[in-house]
Amino acid sequence: MTRLFNDPDDFGAEMTAGFAAASARWVRANPGGVVRSTTDAEPTVALVVGGGSGHYPAFAGLVGPGLAHGAAMGNIFASPSAQQVHSVAAESDQGRGVLLSYGNYAGDVLNFDAAQERLRAEGTDCRTVVVTDDVSSAAADRRADRRGIAGDLTVFKVAGAACAAGYDLDGVERVARLANDRTRSLGVAFDGCTLPGAGGPLFRVPENRMAVGLGIHGEPGIDETGVPTAAGLADLLVCTLLSETPDGAGTRVVPILNGLGSVKYEELFVVYGTVHRLLAEAGLEIVDPEVGEFCTSFDMAGASLTLLWPDDELERLWTAPCDTPAFRRGRVDGQRERTASAPTATGTGDAVVDEVVVAGPGSRACGELVAAALADVAGELDAHADELGRLDRVAGDGDHGIGMQRGGRAARDAAAAAAGRGAGAGTVLRRAADAWGDRAGGTSGAIWAAALAALGGALGDDTAPDARAVAGAVRAAGRAVEEAGGAAVGDKTMVDAIVPFVRTLDERIAAGDGPAAAWDAAAEAAAGAAEGTRELRARLGRARSHGDRSIGTPDPGAVSFALVVRTVGQRLREEPTC
Secondary structure, three states, X not given: OOOOOOOHHHXXXXXXXXXXXXXXXXXXXXXXXXXXXXXXXXXXXEEEEEEEEOOOOOOHHHEOXXXXXXXXXXXEOOOOOHHHHHHHHHHHOOOOOEEEEXXXXXXXXXXXHHHHHHHHHOOOOEEEEEEOOEOOOOOHHHHHHOOOOOOHHHHHHHHHHHHHOOOOHHHHHHHHHHHHHOEEEEEEEEEOOOOOOOOOOOOOOOOOEEEEOOOOOOOOOOEEEEOOOHHHHHHHHHHHHHOOOOOOOOOEEEEEEEEOEOOOHHHHHHHHHXXXXXXXXXXXXXXXXXXXXXXXXXXXXXXXXXXXXXXXHHHHHHOOOEEOOOOEEOOOOOOEEOOOOOOOOOXXXXXXXXXXXXXXXXXXXXXXXXXXXXXXXXXXXXXXXXXXXHHHHOOOOOOHHHHHHHHHHHHHHHHHHHHHOOOOHHHHHHHHHHHHHHHHOHHHHHHHHHHHHHHHHHHOOOOOOOHHHHHHHHHHHHHHHHHHHOOOOOOOOOHHHHHHHHHHHHHHHHOXXXXXXXXXXXXXXXHHHHHHHHHOOOOOOHHHHHHHHHOOOOOHHHHHHHHHHHHHHHHHHHOOOO
């Protein structure tokens, strides 16, 4: 279990601060994560990696000469927000373009893509290579749907070495994609991990059993067996990966045996002895193997094997010098201390503080109502965080409750600050959106940020909206969610509750109901639809890999949406107009 922490909510930020202080030779803290504290003699393409915290040395431990230029660091097991990614990437950019690379998880894709769009709009050439090495997470003919696990290291190392060698952005992107295409991984777990402040493990593996293919966030595996011997585990890992040898692969292979947290190095070396022998017996030439911790999951008891089949170029880049807090080889020369940029508020987890234009009295009163409703929402999310996490653990990673709780609190505080300065409804909602997305991170953070921003943009700050204006704004929010997540009704997501909510609200307002009554009817429809997701199979997000496990449990995103709109409805009954 995780024993050493102060306030669990501050764990990620305090961990980042301590890491940066201990690793000043390589990195310095930057809003949203860390960046290099040194610079090359000549500008290069910048490699920015990232993901949720809790996987050290991924991702911050891989920042330094010859590898990454920056790492965006989200909350525990939650993707960094778009603001955090943008902040780290903008600070890392040297004028030759930016490559973003990260594991293939829904929240990371949403937030890194949003950051990429913003960077491009600002004139930065930005590309993305998503890591998809986990063979257990999707079939071979659906490799683009696979998760990224310890194979991150091969892609990051190759891309970072290409940056250091002076490749242009096209070249860096090309070799990173090739490394991903040539990398396969499989993991196993013997027991789960415990997040800071949690009363028990995020998930459990039955005693004397081993979960095969279990994800680094506790996503359920594809099989469960008895605990094998070290040699038996090596045989399982090697045989499974060799059965997926990439097309065109040669006879050279880079093996990476990775501990997930509490399996010790001595145990890994015992396993690796058999891995090495089996690969040699298969006629493969072993190139520069690695055994250790490269992508962990707090104190998870488990291990993974990654194989990279390099060509000459990939081998040269894999073996090139690098110097980072957690991964070093050879000697890197020509570095000089980097001058820090002026501090910025981007990606700090706080709402951006700038001037608020005082709105007219009608919109200002509506802004106060919005702030009060968001305070109510934060309280309800606090009360239901454990239950939402329990629902999410069935086929996901169990962090939905924590993410909603953090997002709700941040939105509450940002909305109260804006309303207190005379902001109208639109500004209050946009500030809440920025804060929710930045503090929550993950898929839910990105989606709720999109919804609140669209709602605020439609309401504006000029006048108090009437019932039809509210319905139109809610329609805009629903469209924003569908566009951000790419989900449709039936995918077992938040959209399954949003669509009937929007439809019912439109129908009841068109029929002449007042805002409070129409909202109550719509909230009831959302609750029924959320409950109806119990019979659906998950087709998107982290749960998609093992969607059958989700049958019989309602979708946590749909449930939390229904909870939020029900809570807002209670406030509307008390204050039916702005």
